Amino acid sequence: MGEIRSLCVYCGSSSRVDEIYQQAAHAMGTAIAERGMQLVYGGGRVGLMGIAADAALAAGGRVVGIIPEHLQSKEVGHQTLSELLVVDSMHTRKRMMVERSDAFIVLPGGLGTLDEAFEILTWRQLRLHDKPVVVLNTRGYWDPLLKLVEHLIDSGFARPEHRDLYTVVSEVEEVFAELARAPAPTVDPKEKWL
Template sequence: MPMKKICVYCGSSPGEGNDYIQAAEGLAKELVARNLGLVYGGASVGVMGAIANAVMQQGGEVIGIIPDALMRKEIGNDHLTELRVVGSMHERKAAMADCSDGFIALPGGMGTLEEIFEILTWAQLGFHHKPCALLNVNGYYNHLITFLDHAVNQGFLRQEHRDLLQVHDTPASLLDSFADYQAPEVTKWIRREEQL
């Protein structure tokens, strides 16, 4: 089944300099060129606002999903194809997951990390079979990638689960990988012989 909508997790801050905003706009351009809709957190500020506005300006589809409590804090974006206001962060994340065919994390803070790791954990547990990736703008996620490899080396993360998180430097290569994605066979449970 072809992909229709991609969920992008990203910061409500713009970050330092213009690189992160430009990366969001570059991803927006690639999404629209491939006729892929954007699902995101519904804010009009920071990297979140940049990607949503860029998709809309190019005639693409944007679904924003935001909890009522964050409508003022994150400044809900009412210039979207659709803005859904939900009751909680849990509802937001579940709704974003349900209507998306893949998940990308642009640079962001704790919220972005929490969102990509939750959806990655769901993939690890077999709750979904959709691709997950980091868009590693200017090496933003390098230290995180090193940490995940360290977790594998220390026996807290299986390599097959580490490999569920793709890492790409450009929107084109990332979305190419999504188009060809085949979910691997993974198991969460440790086999008995590995415990001995």
């Protein structure tokens, strides 16, 4: 893979979650910063989102948040980031997160995280990008989702090779080992996706 300088992290905005998920978010933010990478995320100051951002900032990292105006106006936006971009819609937010990232990490989260994860996987399936996607399966959090993907394949709605759209790891350190093994991109970065 070409040099990965900017990692997009998808994760939950809830603070009512087990401490192990909070620890994973903190470790992820710290690890990104310690490797001199930029963290790109949804711009929130709450839940795992805020924990990952704060950890990266505390470790001297650069953090870019992209948040829709309707969430910023509810004072959910993180005001001490390296860069906070307030955009007009969720669609713009997701597009900009993709444009500003070299790879994607999926931490535990809720419906919004599922939305972002499936969209980025679908775009990869459609060859709109071929940036690595790594699922951090902390304490088996994503096991039901992985079982669902197997059901899709077994039922003929997805192909076995769709398993190759993402990699699953259980520890933060394994994320970076997977990124180091990622093949070089084959989709021309000059191609514009929708």
